[in-house]
Amino acid sequence: MATKKKPAKSNVSAEELLGHYKEMLLIRRFEEKAGQLYGMGLIGGFCHLYIGQEAVVVGLEAAASEGDKRVTSYRDHGHMLACGMDPKGVMAELTGREGGYSRGKGGSMHMFSKEKHFYGGHGIVGAQVPIGAGLAFADKYLENGGVTFAYFGDGAANQGQVYETYNMAMIWDLPVIFVIENNQYAMGTSVQRSTKSPSLWERGAAYGIPGEEVDGMDVLAVKEAGEKAVAHCRAGKGPYILEIKTYRYRGHSMSDPAKYRTREEVQKMRDERDPIEQVRDLLLTGKHATEEDLKAIDKDIKAVVNEAAEFSKESPEPALEELYTDIYADEVPQEA
């Protein structure tokens, strides 16, 4: 990885640090459980795990305020947990049950929460980028001061609509943060094989959009960059780009044998750069927590995840009548 590990900022409180640790651990344990349920045949179809990338969403959510919006791709479980959606509802959507956020009709890739301002969960690579700018367009139009995080991958960064969106976001000063989650692979295609651009965030310069590269394995670095980007948008200065260098440990989806990279490459990243281990070290060396404290946290989170898994198994499949509901709205409730 090109980025150098930045020292953890000293301006974070022990409490905040512990909070980030818990949130990242929740995502990791949730995803491990999802992988297990997939293995048992309880989750079907495509299922894209977020393991390794936890610091990205946790750091950025720490920079967001109530009312801010987010939208992402199919690799969306982490984003949903980080913005406060209920693990039970997310897991039950993965198993296609009535208790899921979309009552079982969306699945892993298509989930939404109006309440938490989570606008999906999109299965078409890159489509969420203009949608995110559109959410920001609405915020600006309605003058409500909101900022939107539009997350997309390094592979999505080669879609034409991303650049169409950059252009309009800049003409109209839209309060949108384009978050490129550069996990270095689009399925089996490494960034090196998909572009000669030395960096993805610099492409924004062609449209006049400022941005920066961020160490996505360091939650505090992500949070700091997020705060800067949010302040930029909130001040009415238009869009901002964060290229967050991260890494996915698991395959692209469950059926990926990952022959395009070596086992050593993955192991090295896990051993040396793991975002959760980094915070764990900070907590222990800074004496903000003891091994026992962390064990207790681990136990609590396992309980939350197990509860979600149980719920997702026990929640019934949707009623057959659901086949024909929600195709048309009689009255779509409008945002306040």
Place this chain on the structure above:
Amino acid sequence: MATEILMPALSPTMEEGTLAKWLVKEGDEITSGMIIAEIETDKATMEFEAVDEGTMGKIMVDEGTEGVKVNTPIAVLLEEGEDASAVPDAAPPAAAQPEEKAAAPAPVAAEVATPVQQADTSPDWPKGTEMKSTTVREALRDAMAEEMRRDETVYLMGEEVAEYQGAYKVSQGLLDEFSAKRVIDTPITEHGFTGIAVGAAFGGLRPIVEFMTFNFALQAIDHIINSAAKTLYMSGGQMGAPMVFRGANGAAARVGAQHSHDFAAWYSQVPGLKVVMPYSAADAKGLLKTAIRDPNPVVFLENEILYGRSFDVPVMDDFTIPLGKAKIAREGTDLTIVSFGIGMQYALEAAEKLAADGISAEVIDLRTLRPMDTATVINSVMKTNRCITVEEGFPVCSIGNHISAVLMENAFDYLDAPVINCTGKDVPMPYAANLEKLALVTTDEVVEAARKVTYR
């Protein structure tokens, strides 16, 4: 408590696999995320990671074993302090497969196969209403202006809609009245601005997206279909896209293949979309106002040739026409001609010619293609026993094909002749004037089809 490790499904289609290799042995410490085995699926050899932590207590399926069913216990993991005696001796019964429920038949949407359907036959405006001659272009503009006055969240975006006053001058005067905040010129970037409009609709606005022509909306069709039409369903009803996609559709005159495509049938196929294709100025106004208020994405197909044509429009404070309501444009007894959009011109001309020969045609203007008012069509065909359809689009998988199927299923016993679909020809639109004429559906073709089904 000892934890069983089960044979995992590692692809959407895997039912069994080969346990190719164990990468750990009994007694090893296992941490979550550790790769413990290699498994051959129907597609590839996959690494299998441990989820739980503990000590490998017992390996129950040897490496090299083929045909290991998904969910079979393959090993047992021991927790801190446990020893191998915690491992049950006998292999536990095959792990519960996720219940294989017999696929229950989907409930069929209540479709009454018996004729005499409930059709809304109420007049579009009260008798005696003052009428004013208005062009389709003005009617569309008036509809947008009225709705923008009524609802602050309605805005218009598209290429040349503001300062240029619309490529076809449909948005004339709107910039002056509503300012650049609500009448927005976009760069030439259909895919992008359509996606932005869908996002704005998710975010609480009611966008009207103008495509200079629908030919260019092909660049944006992903957002119309995948983002706008499907989100309400995929979100379990939480959020949808209340918005209108409008612009000129179908052939203009002498603009060749890439600028002359009728997309009526394409969009009408998609659940989650509503599709409107008006002919008259009154319909254009009343339906566009309703489309803007509708909480669903509506594709509103206009026609360049009709923009300048004048029709009587009722002078009313708030004139709307419900979507999904066809209109009997001309009453008749001998056959039913079903059409919509500019096809109505040929249908009405043909009815006039047929009348001169003593054949009485009933002409139905569908106006909305989705949801389609099939009741009005069926009721008419029960009376006339014959039907032809008229549209400008291509013949394969056309709107006419669909109507034929609806009549076969619902009014077969009432048909005295096969339904004939009059359509554009199955060719890209040629440029040469004589060929273009041949490629389009003509009034004479409609008359001929009418004679055929009436055997006269």
